[in-house]
Amino acid sequence: xxxxxxxxxxxxxxxxxxxxxxxxxxxxxxxxxxxxxxxxxxxxxxxxxxxxxxxxxxxxxxxxxxxxxxxxxxxxxxxxxxxxxxxxxxxxxxxxxxxxxxxxxxxxxxxxxxxxxxxxxxxxxxxxxxxxxxxxxxxxxxxxxxxxxxxxxxxxxxxxxxxxxxxxxxxxxxxxxxxxxxxxxxxxxxxxxxxxx
Amino acid sequence: xxxxxxxxxxxxxxxxxxxxxxxxxxxxxxxxxxxxxxxxxxxxxxxxxxxxxxxxxxxxxxxxxxxxxxxxxxxxxxxxxxxxxxxxxxxxxxxxxxxxxxxxxxxxxxxxxxxxxxxxxxxxxxxxxxxxxxxxxxxxxxxxxxxxxxxxxxxxxxxxxxxxxxxxxxxxxxxxxxxxxxxxxxxxxxxxxxxxx
Numbered sequence: 001x002x003x004x005x006x007x008x009x010x011x012x013x014x015x016x017x018x019x020x021x022x023x024x025x026x027x028x029x030x031x032x033x034x035x036x037x038x039x040x041x042x043x044x045x046x047x048x049x050x051x052x053x054x055x056x057x058x059x060x061x062x063x064x065x066x067x068x069x070x071x072x073x074x075x076x077x078x079x080x081x082x083x084x085x086x087x088x089x090x091x092x093x094x095x096x097x098x099x100x101x102x103x104x105x106x107x108x109x110x111x112x113x114x115x116x117x118x119x120x121x122x123x124x125x126x127x128x129x130x131x132x133x134x135x136x137x138x139x140x141x142x143x144x145x146x147x148x149x150x151x152x153x154x155x156x157x158x159x160x161x162x163x164x165x166x167x168x169x170x171x172x173x174x175x176x177x178x179x180x181x182x183x184x185x186x187x188x189x190x191x192x193x194x195x196x197x
Numbered sequence: 198x199x200x201x202x203x204x205x206x207x208x209x210x211x212x213x214x215x216x217x218x219x220x221x222x223x224x225x226x227x228x229x230x231x232x233x234x235x236x237x238x239x240x241x242x243x244x245x246x247x248x249x250x251x252x253x254x255x256x257x258x259x260x261x262x263x264x265x266x267x268x269x270x271x272x273x274x275x276x277x278x279x280x281x282x283x284x285x286x287x288x289x290x291x292x293x294x295x296x297x298x299x300x301x302x303x304x305x306x307x308x309x310x311x312x313x314x315x316x317x318x319x320x321x322x323x324x325x326x327x328x329x330x331x332x333x334x335x336x337x338x339x340x341x342x343x344x345x346x347x348x349x350x351x352x353x354x355x356x357x358x359x360x361x362x363x364x365x366x367x368x369x370x371x372x373x374x375x376x377x378x379x380x381x382x383x384x385x386x387x388x389x390x391x392x393x394x
Contacts, residue, residue: 017245018238021326023220024249024319040392041215047390048214051383052221053318056335058381064390071393111335114356117314121250122221124315125322129218138253138308149393159311184255186248193244193261195237196268196346 005167013185027128028183029135031086032172033165038091049126050119056111062119065149066094080139090163097156116159137161202364210382224325225380226332228283229369230362235288246323247316253308259316262346263291277336287360294353313356334358
């Protein structure tokens with residue numbers, strides 16, 4: 001476990017229901033990250049947490065590809081400019097793909113992307129357990145990432161990019177990102193869940 | 198917090214890396230469920246945990262629809278027969294949809310299903326925190342669920358079904374489900390995560 005956050009994070013915009021584990025509420029997506037040393041063992045813990053996610057026929061379609069210091073610039077180049085601005089301070093960059101074929105018979109796995117989303121959640125939560133943050137990104141080079149990372153576009157659906165790092169100071173961000181640098185609120189639960197009588 | 202599992206679950210097939218939070222490893226998908234009373238407050242806690250999941254532009258595209266005792270049979274009828282066999286003993290059945298349109302401008306949300314997968318993971322983990330289990334299902338009536346649950350098929354992608362309940366006895370299951378009733382193993386991490394130099 002590394003040093004804690006450099007400032008007390010303000011969760012005033014979050015109103016969890018009673019009984020919700022703080023792990024969920026205290027996961028958020030800062031842009032101000034610090035390029036701390038993240039040991040390979042820590043990354044292993046993060047992606048191994050994702051490994052235990054559920055999937056259709058236990059297919060485990062998620063495929064994580066992450067940067068090393070040597071390849072960081074290659075990964076950074078696969079982000080849109082607005083994300084590069086802050087993600088250059090991340091410790092590790094990565095992309096998540098979903099295998100669209102069932103290993104058992106090569107048929108289409110219609111749940112692949114959904115299941116990869118579950119694995120992404122697990123890795124983001126486990127990162128928090130280690131005192132780190134994972135920030136997902138849709139602003140990525142959707143047309144270039146497969147080739148740059150050696151992934152067959154026919155077989156693997158690109159799901160998202162992500163940055164991992166320790167929390168940094170909001171002052172390191174340009175506006176408007178600086179003003180947005182706090183855990184975001186949510187819609188009322190009634191918009192997201194209903195019981196059908 | 199309700200009573201614990203009726204038997205000690207055998208996690209011998211699971212080999213997590215050091216440091217992985219047991220929450221991830223101890224989440225699994227039993228078929229033998231018990232129809233315990235699940236209070237509305239407990240369901241609220243489960244779906245509120247999902248509410249804090251990350252999503253593209255904080256869109257929160259996940260939409261959960263769950264059964265009450267009055268509508269349970271309607272939900273059960275939306276499962277394939279093999280799932281009905283065990284899911285009839287669940288406390289609550291549900292379906293998860295993803296809003297394919299951004300609320301901001303009605304444009305396509307390409308991340309909707311992926312983000313719904315994250316919310317599904319959060320609800321499954323929070324269920325465990327309450328001593329309950331969530332079991333996802335792809336064996337559902339993909340062609341009938343929208344109409345039965347009042348969801349516009351043009352707007353909402355059906356992602357999965359799920360059953361919630363307390364753990365039951367494996368002896369309640371027919372074969373081959375009975376023999377499979379234990380936490381499943383996973384591929385080696387090296388198949389799921391690689392670092393690119």
